[in-house]
């Protein structure tokens with residue numbers, strides 16, 4: 001990255017885990033002046049060896065710069081830091097770029113706390129690995145007041161050149177990032193579960209891997225088709241009904257049971273299909289499962 005791009009920026013980073021360190025390194029590489037604080041000092045020292053300025057306390061980090069990126073395990077870690085260091089009067093005039101993964105309640109309460117103490121808040125979800133920051137594959141979902149996001153834009157661009165502005169509803173990055181994680185998480189858990197079944201049945205993993213690639217090739221198009229079908233309310237037309245999928249999943253459960261693998265994942269899937277059947281959705285497309293998952297359903 002061109003070191004001149006971030007020359008005008010000075011930023012504090014609180015939390016130097018895998019992601020916080022990645023953020024600090026990316027900002028340093030862009031030419032920013034970066035002040036850092038972390039609970040464990042070794043990670044501060046490592047960043048200092050790369051050009052960062054050490055802060056001895058979170059208060060020092062907040063006072064060092066107008067813009068402060070916070071990236072910790074969760075909001076309770078941040079609340080613990082606030083409480084232990086009596087951080088209430090230091091947010092006046094500061095802009096917190098909160099990139100810690102939160103829940104709807106913690107994100108809203110935190111935004112109210114910062115704004116109630118004279119600060120500005122942009123809340124976000126990082127949707128990439130640390131190694132992707134500062135590259136075209138860097139991905140950040142952000143929300144906050146329009147003027148705050150505008151003010152943060154030069155910093156956010158250094159982390160993710162095409163960061164996404166989700167508007168002023170502070171809950172949106174949390175909601176969208178978690179909704180996307182259902183897909184990624186279930187798919188990856190499914191693969192691990194599939195490996196267990198294949199291994200228990202004596203299928204070599206290289207054979208499993210080769211066929212995973214073939215079967216998985218339909219997934220990107222199928223995801224889009226499902227989203228469009230839900231959007232358009234088109235759940236009647238189908239290549240494979242909920243009943244067909246449900247029978248297939250019953251067969252998986254039976255095979256898993258025969259092979260003695262743990263059934264906890266299949267039991268969750270079974271509940272979804274049983275619920276769909278109870279609602280009379282058996283003949284519809286898989287997209288009709290949206291009715292099972294809808295609020296209040």
Ligand SMILES: NC(=O)c1ccc[n+]([C@@H]2O[C@H](COP(=O)([O-])OP(=O)(O)OC[C@H]3O[C@@H](n4cnc5c(N)ncnc54)[C@H](OP(=O)(O)O)[C@@H]3O)[C@@H](O)[C@H]2O)c1
Pocket residue numbers: 015016017018019020021038039040043071072073074076077078080081099100101102125126127128129130
């Ligand atoms: N890593 C990724 O690929 C990735 C991707 C997307 C989003 N994220 C999000 O980024 C955030 C940070 O993730 P990470 O991967 O950097 O996690 P991590 O490597 O486990 O680092 C956690 C950070 O939180 C600090 N921390 C934890 N509990 C604390 C406490 N009670 N008091 C003070 N500091 C505390 C740790 O300090 P110590 O060093 O002292 O333990 C460390 O700085 C998370 O919300 C995560 O969901 C990460």
